[in-house]
Amino acid sequence: xxKTLFDKVWDSHVVKHIENGPDVxxxxxxxxxxxxxxxxxxxxxxRNIKVLYPERTFATADHNTPTRNQHLPVKxxxxxxxxxxxxxxxxxxxxxxxxLGHEKNGIVHVIGPExxxxxxxxxxxxxxxxxxxHGAFGAIAFGIGTSEVExxxxxxxxxxxxxxxxxxxxxxxxxxxxxxxxxxxxxISKLTTSGATGYFVEYAGEVFRNMSMEGRMxxxxxxxxxxxxxxxxxxxxxTFDYIKGREYTPKGAAWDKxxxxxxxxxxxxxxxxxxxxxFTANEIEPMITYGTNPGMGIGIxxxxxxxxxxxxxxxxxxxxxxxMAFNEGEAMIGKPIDFVFLGSCTNGRIEDFRAFASIxxxxxxxxxVTAWLVxxxxxxxEAIKRxxxxxxxxxxxxxxxxxxxSACLAMNDDKIPAxxxxxxxxxxxFEGRQGPGSRTLLASPLVAxxxxxxxxxxxxxxxxxxxxx
Amino acid sequence: xxxxxxxxxxxxxVPLPIENVDTDQIIPARFLKATERKGFGDNLFRDWRYNPxxxxxxxFVLNNPIYSGKILVGGKNFGSGSSREHAAWAVYDYGFRCVxxxxxxxxxxxxxxxxxxxxxxxxxEFLDKIFKAIEADPNTELEISLPEQTITILETGESExxxxxxxxxxxxxxxxxxxxxxxxxxKDIEVFAQDTPL
Ligand code: SF4
Numbered sequence: 001x002x003k004t005l006f007d008k009v010w011d012s013h014v015v016k017h018i019e020n021g022p023d024v025x026x027x028x029x030x031x032x033x034x035x036x037x038x039x040x041x042x043x044x045x046x047r048n049i050k051v052l053y054p055e056r057t058f059a060t061a062d063h064n065t066p067t068r069n070q071h072l073p074v075k076x077x078x079x080x081x082x083x084x085x086x087x088x089x090x091x092x093x094x095x096x097x098x099x100l101g102h103e104k105n106g107i108v109h110v111i112g113p114e115x116x117x118x119x120x121x122x123x124x125x126x127x128x129x130x131x132x133x134h135g136a137f138g139a140i141a142f143g144i145g146t147s148e149v150e151x152x153x154x155x156x157x158x159x160x161x162x163x164x165x166x167x168x169x170x171x172x173x174x175x176x177x178x179x180x181x182x183x184x185x186x187x188i189s190k191l192t193t194s195g196a197t198g199y200f201v202e203y204a205g206e207v208f209r210n211m212s213m214e215g216r217m218x219x220x221x222x223x224x225x226x227x228x229x230x231x232x233x234x235x236x237x238x239t240f241d242y243i244k245g246r247e248y249t250p251k252g253a254a255w256d257k258x259x260x261x262x263x264x265x266x267x268x269x270x271x272x273x274x275x276x277x278x279f280t281a282n283e284i285e286p287m288i289t290y291g292t293n294p295g296m297g298i299g300i301x302x303x304x305x306x307x308x309x310x311x312x313x314x315x316x317x318x319x320x321x322x323x324m325a326f327n328e329g330e331a332m333i334g335k336p337i338d339f340v341f342l343g344s345c346t347n348g349r350i351e352d353f354r355a356f357a358s359i360x361x362x363x364x365x366x367x368x369v370t371a372w373l374v375x376x377x378x379x380x381x382e383a384i385k386r387x388x389x390x391x392x393x394x395x396x397x398x399x400x401x402x403x404x405x406s407a408c409l410a411m412n413d414d415k416i417p418a419x420x421x422x423x424x425x426x427x428x429x430f431e432g433r434q435g436p437g438s439r440t441l442l443a444s445p446l447v448a449x450x451x452x453x454x455x456x457x458x459x460x461x462x463x464x465x466x467x468x469x
Numbered sequence: 470x471x472x473x474x475x476x477x478x479x480x481x482x483v484p485l486p487i488e489n490v491d492t493d494q495i496i497p498a499r500f501l502k503a504t505e506r507k508g509f510g511d512n513l514f515r516d517w518r519y520n521p522x523x524x525x526x527x528x529f530v531l532n533n534p535i536y537s538g539k540i541l542v543g544g545k546n547f548g549s550g551s552s553r554e555h556a557a558w559a560v561y562d563y564g565f566r567c568v569x570x571x572x573x574x575x576x577x578x579x580x581x582x583x584x585x586x587x588x589x590x591x592x593x594e595f596l597d598k599i600f601k602a603i604e605a606d607p608n609t610e611l612e613i614s615l616p617e618q619t620i621t622i623l624e625t626g627e628s629e630x631x632x633x634x635x636x637x638x639x640x641x642x643x644x645x646x647x648x649x650x651x652x653x654x655x656k657d658i659e660v661f662a663q664d665t666p667l
């Protein structure tokens with residue numbers, strides 16, 4: 001029988017199927033961080049049990065860590081307590097823990113792929129919704145709640161019904177200035193934040209085939225923002241090249257054996273999806289959001305839609321614009337901004353910093369802008385220095401911070417003040433997400449860079465043309 | 470963590486007719502720093518409920534004494550965003566045992582089911598009826614029967630069925646959780662793990 005990629009990976013991990021109930025799904029690899037794990041570890045303690053497979057479990061500190069002076073003790077007492085709890089829990093259960101300052105430390109979804117923890121055809125979970133990132137390698141990866149973290153720690157399984165399948169196909173060549181982030185924001189703007197709820201997405205077509213692994217990670221990362229459980233892309237030579245030789249990637253005979261499996265990971269020709277959606281690449285422009293959910297995005301040259309034009313929820317829509325202090329019909333171009341945030345598991349990898357640098361090179365940071373540039377990991381930080389990007393940033397008046405989630409969810413000191421506008425490369429523009437009262441405009445690293453040097457919402461293509469002219 | 474059994478719940482309800490209520494609203498990230506599951510109810514809808522100086526915002530429904538009850542009725546796409554189970558804990562800890570909406574985000578629904586909050590998904594039309602009934606009379610009672618899988622507006626007798634899989638239904642009726650189940654089949658899992666390389 002023809003199977004989808006999702007079917008193949010899911011079905012091969014079902015330990016047990018419960019009639020008119022969930023599947024018991026075996027989890028290959030489990031990523032743990034400080035915020036969603038303490039209560040789960042407490043649960044194990046109460047039951048007096050140990051982590052069943054510590055070798056399948058990896059812990060990092062990222063969500064509430066400071067992005068400056070990481071060599072000093074963490075000042076915030078509650079954060080310090082959570083970090084300590086993770087360190088102690090990891091030790092007690094023999095789990096590798098990559099805490100602050102560790103060379104492998106970084107955002108959980110950045111370090112997974114970097115260290116070869118992420119593998120094609122694997123099932124990967126973490127108590128963080130953007131676990132969908134790892135789907136870029138053809139893995140089934142999704143976020144779970146703390147009760148489920150406890151299940152995986154204690155039994156390496158979770159219980160969930162199988163999701164429906166949705167294939168999103170985009171063929172053609174992307175326009176200049178259009179990045180993987182724009183592709184994802186475009187899809188979400190079309191589907192809305194609940195359009196893919198109940199589904200697992202497979203991204204197919206030339207656009208994704210031509211994308212780099214990091215680009216694929218950005219797209220899969222944002223699957224959750226269309227409501228999907230996760231998203232995945234069939235592995236190919238690019239995938240295998242990327243993972244080869246990484247620390248936790250199989251070696252020698254194990255690699256050859258794994259390759260045999262990995263090469264079967266694609267949707268069969270006649271596989272039937274529960275739903276299929278198609279777009280063409282040239283419909284997509286550089287995107288920016290204007291509202292308080294990631295579905296409220298438009299091509300950067302467009303005006304803010306009027307309330308009548310959006311489906312349902314008129315009151316909700318108006319409440320959202322009111323929060324942003326924007327009006328229906330206004331242009332986004334030219335709107336003054338106060339902050340720029342480059343970072344997060346969506347756009348905190350080396351290619352994102354390269355893209356940002358390509359725009360700011362030879363320019364200066366606008367005086368009215370405070371910029372937080374936060375690498376996704378120490379490895380990314382090293383690459384920024386090695387490739388000379390740090391010099392470009394410094395010359396243009398920017399400073400580089402230390403890795404972590406930072407202003408993506410503002411659990412540390414990196415909070416956008418109330419009423420201020422931030423162009424952010426992260427993934428959520430919810431009310432208060434980047435700090436109480438903060439106003440977030442989600443965009444690509446190119447759009448963020450253009451805003452950082454002009455102090456307002458600017459089409460990056462204008463600056464790209466200037467550069468090439 | 471085991472939770473109270475759920476059978477039939479009869480209660481007035483608190484209306485929140487806003488769409489796309491995300492988990493950052495239900496519990497803002499800065500309240501996720503606990504290492505124990507305690508006190509989350511106080512910060513449920515924190516930034517909608519309180520001003521920056523911690524005085525209550527009068528207009529927010531949780532600060533309006535005419536609304537009360539163990540049922541929270543929300544707009545479409547309730548619970549989108551982050552996977553933080555803290556959002557479900559906050560709902561439970563505040564005193565809600567049931568959330569009604571015309572559409573739930575996946576992870577939030579799952580988290581609710583795992584901790585003993587029943588997510589009841591109704592048609593948009595029925596949701597509208599509930600909102601209208603509460604608007605007309607804040608004391609309107611709803612009855613949610615898990616055994617029958619029905620939700621009824623008691624005043625008018627209007628009723629609708631809702632879906633839940635048999636396994637989760639059994640769990641909620643009995644207050645069981647998944648970990649108990651999984652620990653019971655640990656042998657099967659260990660056999661499976663042997664054949665599944667890292
Ligand atoms: S960067 Fe943001 S979305 Fe990514 S793991 Fe951290 S908090 Fe979650």
